[in-house]
Amino acid sequence: MLVALFYFSKAYIGDKTIDGEGISSALLITSTPEFERILSAQREGVWVEGVLLVSPGHMNGSGHWEMERLEELRESIDDRDGFQHYLYVLEGGHSYIEGAYSDLSRLRTDRVVFSIEEHLRR
Template sequence: MFKTHKSTEVGFYGLFGESQHWRLVERNLFRPWFCVTLVQDDDGLDLQNTLMPADVQMLVEILNQQGDGLIVTDVLVMMPAWMTQSDRWTLERLVELRSRDDPDCDPVYFFVLENGSIFPDSGHADGHILSMSEINDAQIIYQRKQKG
């Protein structure tokens, strides 16, 4: 979830409808979040928007709303350092998002990146990068469409 502060609100009241606008959002959970590019057909004019879902559930809601003039064209995943075994957050293009039920807890999600790396969103992989053969039985939630 993202947190906003009243002092960073931008006063566009009424100019862009009923929405609120912020110059800053805060994230204090060290969990992956997404940057989703979508195109909406508005009477023959393609409007491109970027959404930032805070979790997989919100991403799935956006993906399920596709159809009749609304298409997700790209998904980036922002992964915390613990997930990639690095010293910083990492933003990468998502090629696939997969899910597998874990008998001990919530579903485990697997993030397949454009560079071929696969990272789980839990400590179940003991810090090693997974291979596709290790997640073949996981359900595909999102798969990037190939261009051309």
Template sequence: MFRTYKHAEVPLKALLGEDMQLWRSVEQGISLPWFYMTIHEPNVRSMWMLSGPADLEQWVNIESPDLKIGMVQLVSPAYLNGSDRWLMEPLHELVEVELKGSAGAFHLYRTESNHVYCDGSNCTFSDADVKSWRVVYSRSAEGTGLPPLR
């Protein structure tokens, strides 16, 4: 989730209309992975900051010939990526996994450099443990040389 504050708003409602607001800055209050995504529409390219997998899935579901998802970057906190800092990496695949006997699902994030990050508490599992496996997002494998996670 991103937070905004009135003092960071750019006051251009007269030009933009009531539906849109501009912000000089936003705050991320929770240390969770998020996505930086490029959208291509006819004659327009825009960048979006998405707060989590559900937001990315909404865009995947509305993709069409006139609205294409370009590059999706995973922005991951240190605890997820195993480093000492936040990283921004091109995302290759996002998978939702639910294990047998578990209370809920978790996500596997695979970057184009073939790093796999898991946001669940039980990230070591076998195929026999899997109740459901659902690909939420997958960048075209063309030219990446990466096979599917499963």
């Protein structure tokens, strides 16, 4: 099964500058634990600038891969069956669920893995 990917950029400053400007690079991350390690590695001079969710067609309903701005990633539990799901909240307010189909109204947020307010430098 195809799963969502995370595409984001990091900015490097300090000794990696060109004419005083930071250098940015893009990363494509394939797992949530790896994504969390990148987020936790932020420090002075290295930070995440933006995150896009790269979702397969079966997840986004379009039939093809799409890139959309990720606003929040929640680890959620379905209250009815107890299964864990990742809930991707995207720009514009729509969302996708990774895992077996679940009704959004039955999901309880167990943990916020990522939010633009908490993890992105502005």
